[in-house]
Amino acid sequence: MVRRLAAESGIDLAAVPGSGGGGRIMREDMERAIAARAAAPPAAAPPPAAPTVPAVAPSAPAASPPAPVPQPAPARAAAVTADDREETVPLSRIRLVTAQRMLASRQTSPHVWTSVEVDLERVEQIRQQRKAQFRKEEGASLTYLPFIARATCDALRAFPAVNSSVDMTSKTMTFHRYVNLAIAVDLDEQGLVAPVIKNADTLNLRGLARAIKAAGDAAKARKLSPDDMSGSTFTITNPGPLASYASAAVINQPNVAIMSTEGVARRPAVVGDAIAIHHMCILGLSYDHRAFDGVTASRFLLFIRDALQDRDWEAELG
Secondary structure (H helix, E strand, O other): OHHHHHHHHOOOHHHOOOOOHHHOOOHHHHHHHHHHHHHOOOOOOOOOOOOOOOOOOOOOOOOOOOOOOOOOOOOOOOOOOOOOOOOOOOOOHHHHHHHHHHHHHHHHOOEEEEEEEEEOHHHHHHHHHHHHHHHHHHOOOOOOHHHHHHHHHHHHHHOHHHHEEEEOOOOEEEEOOOOOEEEOEEOOOOOEEOOEEOOHHHOOHHHHHHHHHHHHHHHHOOOOOHHHHOOOOEEEEOOHHHOOOOOOOOOOOOOOEEEEEOOOEEEEEEEOOEEEEEEEEEEEEEEEOOOOOHHHHHHHHHHHHHHHHHOOHHHHHO
16 A cells, blocks of 8 residues: 555655654554645745846847757556555456356346245155165265256246247247256466266256266366257256355346256255255346246246156166
8 A cells, every 4th residue: 555655646655754664664653644735835946047038149040949958758657566465467368268157147138036945855765765875876076056957958948938049130939859968167366167968858867967977077177078068948947955044146148047056955844844954045037037037937946946856766766
């Protein structure tokens, strides 16, 4: 702060007495020096020099005016170095790309958000029963995400408007009769990428679990190709492992919707006429209001909720 004030006011720090420990110049010292300089009367301008009589004879021709002496360009002010409480670094390429795409998405799509609470107790029971065998067979944990992705693929087939894209230039809407499912992956807090599982609706629960793990591993190893990142029709972002409660994600263009899967927590739930402690979570949907309305968004989420709560997942896991 002291160096910044000195640079802005043009005051030499060597001329400022310091009141801090060991003569350290404090902010108050600089403010006093700036105020003192502002209060000082301006220096008197020197009197104009008397004109001199030319020594040449009146009949001599006037000399040509001397060529102007080139003046050095004014020195650029030195960049102010931040003090030890701040650090300025260039934005990374992934942050620049993210900024550009997220801003473009907000400018393109009128975003609306809705959500639904889901009882995942049945899914949790299957996970507990099968997680050891699944890890032995697949080398990976049996998480909630494959179950949610499987139900989502069925919902996208049932509600084609959610699995579409909009072109306002041609005033058309394209319904995709396949599901290319993008899964957002965090790269150690440096940014997000969204590898695409092509034809995800043709995969069963186990197949989706494998594909999600493979996509995440490739993303974290920085081994994704441009083709791996293109062609999505719908996106899932999964902040749930970080205990999030509700997120309104920005739509991954040219999709018309993105769903966030939030943290699973044990909460009271009504079961018949009783209260039980179940594993619950929130599913949040950000959607493009040009493509469909709130009734479609709500029915889409209810379809996923009912599938997660009522489907025979043990039989599908195989």
